[in-house]
C-alpha cells in the first residue's frame with residue numbers, strides 16, 4: 099500500500115500542532131504537508147502586549163519554514179483556493195491540485211470589516227499583527243479623551259481579548275499619568291462579559307471593569323462607524339476619540355464555497371473527534387463549530403487553547419488509524435485562558451466545557467502568578483514548536 103498522505107490547511111496554532119505531532123509520531127511512515135499563505139507564524143495572545151509597546155513584532159513571530167527543520171513537516175507557502183471534499187483534493191494558487199488521503203482544515207477565521215459601514219476607515223483592533231501595530235501607534239499618540247472599546251459581532255476569537263485590551267489600556271494611561279483625561283466606554287452585543295464561562299465569572303469581569311472606571315454597555319449591536327461616533331441597531335449612539343472594535347469574523351471562503359459550513363457559518367464537527375460530515379476530513383480550531391450541549395452558550399468559544407487540544411486528538415487518531423497501532427482518543431473539551439488585567443497581573447479561567455451535566459469552570463482572580471504563567475505560555479509557543 100502506498101504511503102498515506104495528510105494535508106493540513108493553515109499554519110496557525112491548530113495546523114502547527116497537528117502536523118508536528120503527526121510527523122513526530124509516524125516519522126517516515128506518513129506524508130504530512132502543511133499549506134500556509136504567510137511565511138511566518140504570528141502569536142496573537144501577545145498582541146495586547148505589542149499594543150502597549152511591550153513586545154516588538156519580531157518577538158511575536160517565527161519563520162514557519164523552521165517547522166521543516168525541527169519537526170520534519172513539509173511546509174508549502176501557498177494559498178488555498180478551493181477544497182473538493184468528494185474528490186479528495188485541494189487547489190492552491192501556485193502549486194495547483196494537491197490530492198490527499200486525510201485532510202485537516204485549520205484555516206482559522208477571516209475578518210469582514212467592510213460589512214459595517216465606516217469600520218475599515220475608523221476602527222482599530224488587534225486581531226492581526228498589522229492592525230495591532232497601527233493601534234499601538236494610535237495608543238501612544240492619544241492625548242486623552244474618550245476611548246470606546248467594543249465587539250461588533252458574535253462569535254469572535256478569544257472572548258477575553260477586548261476586556262483584556264480595556265484593562266491594559268486603563269493601566270497604561272494610569273502609568274503615563276493621564277488616566278484622569280481618559281474616559282472608557284465598552285460596548286458589545288453580549289449580555290454579559292465572556293458568556294461561555296457563565297454568569298458568575300461574567301460578573302467577576304464586570305466588577306473588574308467597574309473597579310477601573312470602565313463603563314459597560316451590553317446588548318448593543320454595532321450598525322455604523324463615523325469619524326467620531328458609533329451607532330447601534332437600537333438607534334443609540336456613542337461618541338469616541340479613539341475606537342477599538344473587534345471586527346466581524348467569517349469562515350474562510352474556500353471552506354464556505356466547498357459547502358462545508360452550516361447555518362452557524364462555520365464547519366460543524368463531531369465534538370469529540372473533530373471529524374466533519376466527510377469521512378477522513380477534520381476541522382480544528384476557529385474554523386470549526388463545536389456544539390456544547392450542556393454549555394452556557396450553544397457553541398464552544400474560539401480560542402487557541404481549544405485549537406491546540408483538538409489538534410492533539412486529531413494527530414493521535416490519525417496516527418493510530420494510519421499505523422494500526424495505539425488507541426483513538428476523544429477530545430475532552432478542556433481549556434484555559436488568561437485575562438491580562440494590567441498592574442502586572444492576570445486572571446485565569448480554566449474549564450471543562452464538554453463536562454456533564456454542566457461545564458466545570460473556575461476563575462482565579464488577577465495575580466502576578468498568573469501573569470508569569472502567561473509569559474511562560476508565550477515562551478512555550480515561541481520556542482517549543484520552532
Ligand SMILES: Cc1cc2nc3c(=O)[nH]c(=O)nc-3n(C[C@H](O)[C@H](O)[C@H](O)COP(=O)(O)OP(=O)(O)OC[C@H]3O[C@@H](n4cnc5c(N)ncnc54)[C@H](O)[C@@H]3O)c2cc1C
Pocket residue numbers: 107108109110111112113133134135136142143144145146176177178179204205206207224225226255256259350352382383384385400401402403404405434435436
Ligand atoms: C488579540 C488576540 C488574543 C488572543 N489571545 C488568546 C489567548 O490568550 N489564548 C487563546 O487560547 N487564544 C487566544 N487567541 C485566539 C487564538 O489566537 C486563536 O483562537 C487561534 O489562533 C486559532 O487557531 P487556528 O489554528 O484555528 O487558526 P489560526 O491560528 O488563525 O491559523 C489559521 C491560519 O490559516 C491561514 N490561512 C487562512 N486562509 C488561508 C488560505 N486560503 N490559504 C493558506 N492559508 C490560509 C492563516 O494565515 C493562519 O495562519 C487570541 C486571539 C487574538 C486575536
